Amino acid sequence: MRVADYIVEYIRERNVRTVFMLSGTGSIFLDEAIAKADALTCVCARHEAAATLMGTGASKLTGDIGVAVVTSGPGAANAMAGLIDAWADAVPVLVLAGQVESRHIDRSARSFGIQGYNVVDCVRPVTKYAVVVDDPVQIRAHLDRAFHEALTGRPGPVWLDVPLDVQAAEIDPAALAGFEAPAPEPWSNGPAETAAVVLDELRGASRPIFVVGQGVRQARAQGELAALVEHLGVPTVCTRLGYDLLPYRSEAVMGQGGIRGRPHVERVMREADLVVSLGASLSTGLVGEHRDAFSPQARVVMVDLDADQFDRANVAVDVRLRMDLLGLLTEMNRQIEHDRTGLEWPQWRNHCRELKEKSPSAATLATEPINSYYFVNRLEAQAGRDAVFVVDTGSAYYVTGQTLEFNDDQREVTSAAFLNMGAAVPMAVGASFAAAGARVITIVGDGAIELNIQELATISDYERDIKVFVLNNGGYSSIRESQDALCTDRVLDEPAPLDFRAVAAAFRIPYHRLSAVDALDDDLAALLGPPGPALIEVICDSRQKLMRPAAAHDIRTHDGVTIPTRC
Amino acid sequence: MRVADYIVEYIRERNVRTVFMLSGTGSIFLDEAIAKADALTCVCARHEAAATLMGTGASKLTGDIGVAVVTSGPGAANAMAGLIDAWADAVPVLVLAGQVESRHIDRSARSFGIQGYNVVDCVRPVTKYAVVVDDPVQIRAHLDRAFHEALTGRPGPVWLDVPLDVQAAEIDPAALAGFEAPAPEPWSNGPAETAAVVLDELRGASRPIFVVGQGVRQARAQGELAALVEHLGVPTVCTRLGYDLLPYRSEAVMGQGGIRGRPHVERVMREADLVVSLGASLSTGLVGEHRDAFSPQARVVMVDLDADQFDRANVAVDVRLRMDLLGLLTEMNRQIEHDRTGLEWPQWRNHCRELKEKSPSAATLATEPINSYYFVNRLEAQAGRDAVFVVDTGSAYYVTGQTLEFNDDQREVTSAAFLNMGAAVPMAVGASFAAAGARVITIVGDGAIELNIQELATISDYERDIKVFVLNNGGYSSIRESQDALCTDRVLDEPAPLDFRAVAAAFRIPYHRLSAVDALDDDLAALLGPPGPALIEVICDSRQKLMRPAAAHDIRTHDGVTIPTRC
Known part of the structure; x- marks a missing residue:
């Protein structure tokens, strides 16, 4: 049996049912093993950072390990960027990365063979376990260890770099040694x-x-x-x-x-x-x-x-x-x-x-242009009992965090420690596969969505029941507020928003637009009725401010000046 | 004078004229200093990996240092993914990253303060110099050292992490100590x-x-x-x-x-x-x-x-x-x-x-659907004497590498060691700013363009003379060829291509479509006439194979099996 096939069999035995990936030559035997495994859903992302974030989103919903498979070199570098969210938010994610053949690996070199580099040393500071699998017969021990580290204690991401020759190597599964997890540290008291x-x-x-x-x-x-x-x-x-x-x-x-x-x-x-x-x-x-x-x-x-x-x-x-x-x-x-x-x-x-x-109720803020607090209040009312909200950063994060109530069995997936701008769309894909049929409601700003906009195509390809609500408030509104608060001088021009109707057409996803506050309940009912993907642009008030509790801390400069911040 | 203003003045004195960035709270004083510096062009990217790649593209064209400015946490993580190309291809790039305040930095923690993490240890293996600027009076020494390392010997990227309090600290520029570069190692012979x-x-x-x-x-x-x-x-x-x-x-x-x-x-x-x-x-x-x-x-x-x-x-x-x-x-x-x-x-x-x-000439391959070798041959003939070709990976890389002739003063920018899929669009933006008026011709596959598709908006925002040619051959054709060569079993389904006419509308960039081989010369003349941005979809033959010289090496597995590869 090939190592690549063994890996796939192993993760299936550990109840992994979905793998998020982007194929490549450096992971070709892993890709092949996944493609031919019948009871494993393979979700092809359009960017490796998104594949990692999909695994993170799935795991944030269920607590089970999320799995991403990427190729070597640039694929690994992209995946690395998606990893810090799992690290800081303590999410068990396994990245299986392709690597050049073992004999080309030279950690002192800037690149290895064709499309390889020393990614393991780069990700070590943000993973619980990161190794190159340099010996095929060690594969079971590395997988045991990776699952143990990811899921035990404070969870976190782990990374296995699998060289091409190791992926293709033949092993006897019965002869493989495992990893003996150390006995857990006893509680000091019962x-x-x-x-x-x-x-x-x-x-x-x-x-x-x-x-x-x-x-x-x-x-x-x-x-x-x-x-x-x-x-x-x-x-x-x-x-x-x-x-x-x-x-x-x-x-x-x-x-x-x-x-x-x-x-x-x-x-x-x-x-x-x-x-x-x-x-x-x-x-x-x-x-x-x-x-x-x-x-x-x-x-x-x-x-x-x-x-x-x-x-x-x-x-x-x-x-x-x-x-x-x-x-x-x-x-x-x-x-x-x-x-x-x-x-x-x-x-x-x-x-x-x-x-x-x-405390003020968002239900009273029925103004036009639409107030985003009011919008989230109305959206939750009609989202459905088991809806999963996947929330991006910036104003979407503030507004939902001050409005959502979770009175039924709703759930939320978000990037908490890092406020990872643009992570919501790929995390929504992951959550949708993990949620087994539940509707996913994504809320993201018009600036933030651009960072993983290509994954709208993944939503469309796999016909997920994901409604992506874009709060169009004309740019990076929370950064703008920070600049207003902190900067005395001229600030940067903000980029112009996209044409979201065309965005939806580009990525082959139905488009809706919400701008009339009086029709909001009816419009939401109509578009939340049928399952399936949709991109909904919500025309919000760009001058609307966010509710900010007292400043958590100020910036103190070395020379003793205090700059108040509520960012 | 604030450290942030000093940094901006320093890079201007070192002839940096353009900075590629995405603003954020963690870099807010750097952002402000850049915004108010009159003789510095500030290019706002839509993703931090793209900002780094823009700096890389600019530097690949000129050999001068490319500069990217990003925020802390997720901004830094994204920028990190764009860095390995500069590392492996030996490109001098300086990343100035925001960081949380110094007193919140704790390298043993998974995250620091709000939106901070230990990025410096992550990027150290892929940079020539990477430090946290933890003392404002050391700023000149760190900048001196960063420029020295980036540009001396085999060039490469460098990274300065600048905490918020240090960005805002007041310093006396006259009192700052510099870095004394060591005397270069003498040549063994003249x-x-x-x-x-x-x-x-x-x-x-x-x-x-x-x-x-x-x-x-x-x-x-x-x-x-x-x-x-x-x-x-x-x-x-x-x-x-x-x-x-x-x-x-x-x-x-x-x-x-x-x-x-x-x-x-x-x-x-x-x-x-x-x-x-x-x-x-x-x-x-x-x-x-x-x-x-x-x-x-x-x-x-x-x-x-x-x-x-x-x-x-x-x-x-x-x-x-x-x-x-x-x-x-x-x-x-x-x-x-x-x-x-x-x-x-x-x-x-x-x-x-x-x-x-x-050796076969591409000029003879005038078939329909358009053969990509023929297309590149005709494109170069009309591209202009000082055109800069920015070439992506996959089949675009093969075809241009076997066809372009550079008989006038044309230049090429590409990702050579890493074949960084999707890097061409942001590198084209960087090259366009560095090229001082020269036309930029980008050639990218329909699969690869998705990885930085958001930067089409940057091309549009800044009205760059960049023509983006998308070779639509129905997916990741070079990966498909690798799979055909290496995999005996069923392979993965490829994602469906985008609707590129709508893509162009979404990102507000004019669209053209080339499909008729007889009209190709006239069509190219017409669309290359006026300056400015354009997205041109070239309908290519999806069954067309690439010319592959003999295999460079085979994959030898641990158990002695040899798998031929030409990937």
């Missing part, structure tokens, strides 16, 4: 003890909040979290990757916090005297620097399975609990059933509920 | 002695050839090379990056060699008993492995300013001469004037001339 610690902290608090992040989903503990929040009513702030964990209509759910979050959440975070962080990374974007977002007197309890997170957090962590969230939350729910004493905060809960109720 | 060595080798040979590469242009020694080849008549083979050094109509000029070169050159290379390599890297693509492309008895003399090239070459080098080519070629021309004894090879020269004359 779930019962850890749950008791957290509940004691809660008992000692007057104004507790939860901050919940994607670690909850990665632990497959959403149900336990929802039960806990429902039982205790602790006001709960979401990170962006934890945004769709809980329905906004649930009284205790405050919505997204941080510099791109809902304005009232800023106050909830500032007033809390206890912060219990559950699978959230307390990044700069969420909590600012040091304790900017929290009161200096607040106590911070952090639960994470990765102890490195305790020191990384932008908040000095008072209580560090390395623990699996499924075990912890299950145990907390169990202990509460036995003893609710001291776990009531009626005044604080009322206060937070009132702040939430008083 | 130009006169080295010239004598080469001429003695030529005197001892019966069938000498020159192999000429871009090192000649980097040494600004084109005129001396042309005089030498004219005087001696030594049959001269070009690498791809040396392809436009000499006019094909010159009797001794054989054209491009290697696996994507002209078929008759393969025989010239194989029959030679002496190879004098002048500024060429003797890559796998040119000479195959070991001595595959040359006779085992041939003697190889290599002249390069970088001694590392002698060991890197895929040919065992018999005589290694580390020398500046301008000095060497000037001296050779001088010595020949005094003494031509033993420097005549009439029989060999006749033989090579006959091989060249007998």
